[in-house]
Amino acid sequence: MLKCSWCMKKFKSGKPIYGQNVKFVEGKKITNSSGRIVHIHLESRNTSVPMLVPGKDSEADKQGIDGIFPICSxxxxxxxxxxxxxxxxxxxxxxxxxxx
Ligand SMILES: [Zn+2]
Structure with a gap:
């Protein structure tokens, strides 16, 4: 079940889901989980949050997006x-x- 990567609430059906796109530092890009949800540890929050890894050769991947954090609002x-x-x-x- 996909949760908001900030408040950790589950997404309700019918509500829009936002995505926060990021680009990783050279060499830190996650390549072995394309098209899947991984958990990324954030130092500043001292916790792991869900992140979508764009599929290889997907539209996001072509645009240089390395990760998408799901966001509820x-x-x-x-x-x-x-x-x-x-x-x-x-x-x-x-x-x-x-x-x-
Ligand atoms: Zn939220």
Whole structure:
């Protein structure tokens, strides 16, 4: 069951799901789990959060997106962007939030 990577609440059906796109630092990209959900440890939050790994040669992959954090609301997205921008040892760039 997919949960919001910020507040950890399960997504309700019928509500929009947002995705926070990120690009990993060179060499940190996850390549063995494409198309799957992995758990990424965030130093600043001291916890692991779910992240979708784009499938190889998917549209996201072609756009240079290495990971998508599922987000339940704009508010969670804003907090997540803040947290992710501190993860400079793994995350190189925090891109726009998209609707999944
Ligand atoms: Zn949330």
């Amino acid at each position: 704009e508010k969670c997205g804003e907090k997540m962007r803040n947290a992710l921008s501190k993860e400079i040892s793994t995350i190189q760039a925090v891109n726009n939030t998209i609707q999944l």
